[in-house]
Amino acid sequence: MIAPLSRTLQQRALVAALTRRELVARYRGGVLGFLWSMANPLLLLAVYAFVFQFVFAPRADVRPYALFLFAGVLVWGFVSSALLDAAETFRNNGPLLRKTTVAPEVFPAVAVGARLAHLLLALPVLAAATLFAAARGSVAPGRAALELPAVLALLVLAVFGLALAVSALAVHFADVRDLVANLLTLAFFATPVLYPVEAVPERFRPWLRGNPFTAFLTAVHDSAFFFRPVAAADWLWMAGTAAVCLAVGSAVFERLRDSIAEEA
Amino acid sequence: MEAAIRVVGVSKLYRRYGRRRSVGSLKSALLSSWGSRALSPDAAVPALTEVSFEVAAGESVGVVGANGSGKSTLLKLLAGIVRPTSGRVDVLGRLAALLELGAGFHPEISGRENVEINGLLLGMSRREIAARFEEIVRFAGIEEFLDAPVKTYSSGMAVRLGFAIAAHSDPDVLLVDEVLAVGDEAFAHRCLEKFSEFERAGKTLVFVSHDLALVSARCRRAIWLDRGRIASDGPAAETVARYRESVAREEGDARLSAGLVASAGRIGSGRAVLEAVRLRNGEGRETRRLRSGEAASVEMAVRAAEPLSDFVFGVAIATVSGAPVLGVNTEADGLLPGELSGEARVVLEIPALDLAPGLYSLDAAVHARGGAPYDYRRDVLRFEVSAERACLGVWSPKRRWRGEGGVRWSR
Numbered sequence: 134m135i136a137p138l139s140r141t142l143q144q145r146a147l148v149a150a151l152t153r154r155e156l157v158a159r160y161r162g163g164v165l166g167f168l169w170s171m172a173n174p175l176l177l178l179a180v181y182a183f184v185f186q187f188v189f190a191p192r193a194d195v196r197p198y199a200l201f202l203f204a205g206v207l208v209w210g211f212v213s214s215a216l217l218d219a220a221e222t223f224r225n226n227g228p229l230l231r232k233t234t235v236a237p238e239v240f241p242a243v244a245v246g247a248r249l250a251h252l253l254l255a256l257p258v259l260a261a262a263t264l265f266a267a268a269r270g271s272v273a274p275g276r277a278a279l280e281l282p283a284v285l286a287l288l289v290l291a292v293f294g295l296a297l298a299v300s301a302l303a304v305h306f307a308d309v310r311d312l313v314a315n316l317l318t319l320a321f322f323a324t325p326v327l328y329p330v331e332a333v334p335e336r337f338r339p340w341l342r343g344n345p346f347t348a349f350l351t352a353v354h355d356s357a358f359f360f361r362p363v364a365a366a367d368w369l370w371m372a373g374t375a376a377v378c379l380a381v382g383s384a385v386f387e388r389l390r391d392s393i394a395e396e397a
Numbered sequence: 398m399e400a401a402i403r404v405v406g407v408s409k410l411y412r413r414y415g416r417r418r419s420v421g422s423l424k425s426a427l428l429s430s431w432g433s434r435a436l437s438p439d440a441a442v443p444a445l446t447e448v449s450f451e452v453a454a455g456e457s458v459g460v461v462g463a464n465g466s467g468k469s470t471l472l473k474l475l476a477g478i479v480r481p482t483s484g485r486v487d488v489l490g491r492l493a494a495l496l497e498l499g500a501g502f503h504p505e506i507s508g509r510e511n512v513e514i515n516g517l518l519l520g521m522s523r524r525e526i527a528a529r530f531e532e533i534v535r536f537a538g539i540e541e542f543l544d545a546p547v548k549t550y551s552s553g554m555a556v557r558l559g560f561a562i563a564a565h566s567d568p569d570v571l572l573v574d575e576v577l578a579v580g581d582e583a584f585a586h587r588c589l590e591k592f593s594e595f596e597r598a599g600k601t602l603v604f605v606s607h608d609l610a611l612v613s614a615r616c617r618r619a620i621w622l623d624r625g626r627i628a629s630d631g632p633a634a635e636t637v638a639r640y641r642e643s644v645a646r647e648e649g650d651a652r653l654s655a656g657l658v659a660s661a662g663r664i665g666s667g668r669a670v671l672e673a674v675r676l677r678n679g680e681g682r683e684t685r686r687l688r689s690g691e692a693a694s695v696e697m698a699v700r701a702a703e704p705l706s707d708f709v710f711g712v713a714i715a716t717v718s719g720a721p722v723l724g725v726n727t728e729a730d731g732l733l734p735g736e737l738s739g740e741a742r743v744v745l746e747i748p749a750l751d752l753a754p755g756l757y758s759l760d761a762a763v764h765a766r767g768g769a770p771y772d773y774r775r776d777v778l779r780f781e782v783s784a785e786r787a788c789l790g791v792w793s794p795k796r797r798w799r800g801e802g803g804v805r806w807s808r
Contacts, residue, residue: 142584154503154506157510158503158505229518232478232494232496232497233478233500234492234520278587302604344543345546394478394479395411395412
């Protein structure tokens with residue numbers, strides 16, 4: 134059932150090398166090189182901080198709102214860009230697939246890996262902003278932050294499962310990328326990225342909880358913003374989501390795997 | 398000896414989807430019950446049909462055949478890139494496939510980084526790559542450009558690097574698809590040396606090539622694929638000769654049916670006309686296929702509208718790419734014209750046609766002594782010369798090698 138995952142792990146050296154290649158190729162030639170991957174989140178943070186300080190009234194229930202927003206947007210950005218990249222990865226790597234004996238799982242894994250690297254490179258910015266806010270007394274960092282890596286690990290597994298399905302389906306169906314892009318836009322607002330779950334009226338909450346990503350974003354905010362332990366229910370949701378995404382993604386991928394090199 | 402490659406009853410159908418649905422939409426697939434309609438092809442094109450063969454460990458096998466005969470599909474099946482529709486493919490040991498040199502190169506990153514990625518793609522571990530890195534770079538001869546992005550490489554450099562990596566990945570079975578056509582002579586030579594090294598080390602080599610001379614020189618065995626089926630499988634020289642014959646036959650048929658023979662490049666006043674030009678083999682049979690060293694004759698049937706006292710007959714042979722091989726005429730060979738009237742036959746006899754294997758083009762002419770043509774027929778016929786042994790150039794004389802002192806051949 135998890136054959137694609139185990140094959141990916143066997144090829145981890147290749148996945149790592151191709152991921153590095155993605156990053157190096159993207160930033161090579163730029164004067165700032167890898168600094169660009171930090172410049173982007175920094176800019177985002179600056180815009181949020183400005184807008185919610187001077188333009189919009191920030192939410193009263195989460196302060197500083199810019200920091201809350203920043204954490205959520207970084208993580209959601211990883212999910213959405215990884216899935217969009219996965220939808221295109223086989224088309225972009227067609228020659229490699231047709232001309233080498235590389236295992237096709239490697240490509241969705243690289244799509245996820247490259248975006249994960251971007252997220253990890255942005256985390257120091259988040260940490261610095263948090264320390265800055267802490268110095269001004271607006272947040273009080275605590276041990277719960279140590280739960281963030283585990284949350285992200287489960288998220289990566291879930292996203293990899295989805296990336297497997299999306300990448301394999303995109304080989305056969307031209308509209309998968311558009312479909313994914315639209316679903317992601319919808320999900321952006323239907324997931325507590327911009328707001329905490331508590332801000333949603335009671336009667337809509339069951340719907341929100343039904344979204345598997347709600348648990349992930351809640352857990353990210355809990356551990357990295359509110360610094361309170363992630364709720365047991367959220368752990369269960371996340372573990373369950375990761376397992377289901379991996380199982381379904383692997384099943385779809387296995388079914389279409391043989392035709393990927395022919396159709397890509 | 399144990400079989401390194403075993404192919405049993407393998408067929409491969411490529412699915413062809415309707416033009417308008419070449420990439421279907423998920424929406425339509427979901428509307429028409431998942432995976433049944435949209436995923437089912439409109440037609441299946443057979444690329445290989447019931448192919449079976451075995452390759453022993455340590456054997457070098459060439460695969461020849463026309464474009465679209467299934468050669469590349471066969472290599473992809475052996476490499477495991479595509480699955481057979483039916484039948485089984487077993488390959489024993491570590492495999493490296495060189496289906497396109499530098500297939501994994503990324504233009505933006507350096508040669509150094511590309512070596513690592515390409516090596517991993519070929520199944521090497523990072524340690525193995527590090528250990529052979531120097532050797533790979535030296536073989537490719539790109540020391541100075543190692544840290545430049547590959548997009549700045551010439552195509553020759555990229556090809557050399559691609560081959561160097563594959564050759565040093567130390568596979569048990571190496572699959573090579575027509576990659577030596579690129580690159581210069583010196584490099585092709587080094588590749589061939591590497592292949593020999595491979596053979597001596599008991600590795601298995603399967604390679605697809607349009608270079609028939611190379612196949613018969615390099616491989617002891619060859620497989621000829623014709624429209625997805627094995628047409629011949631045996632000693633390379635035999636298989637190649639059969640394949641050549643078939644190609645020449647088809648080409649000859651095509652030329653005849655297209656009426657090209659009669660009108661291809663004909664100039665002259667028409668005072669005398671070459672009505673037919675025939676090539677005959679040593680047995681006097683008309684043919685387009687000769688064996689190197691065999692006797693041959695060129696026969697010209699000529700008709701003179703009025704009696705002529707000034708005439709020269711000439712025959713020229715060139716390779717199909719235009720390099721002159723032979724040009725003779727009756728005058729240069731010491732025959733002075735007397736009279737030509739009515740119908741006549743002029744025959745040029747060659748006791749031994751010592752041509753290297755290949756395709757040749759023949760011109761025949763009758764003209765005045767000053768050179769003014771009565772009838773000059775350029776490329777009036779083409780013929781093919783085959784030989785047991787490969788040789789480059791156009792001349793393949795009877796020959797033998799001798800060695801004295803401390804030299805010895807094992808076979």
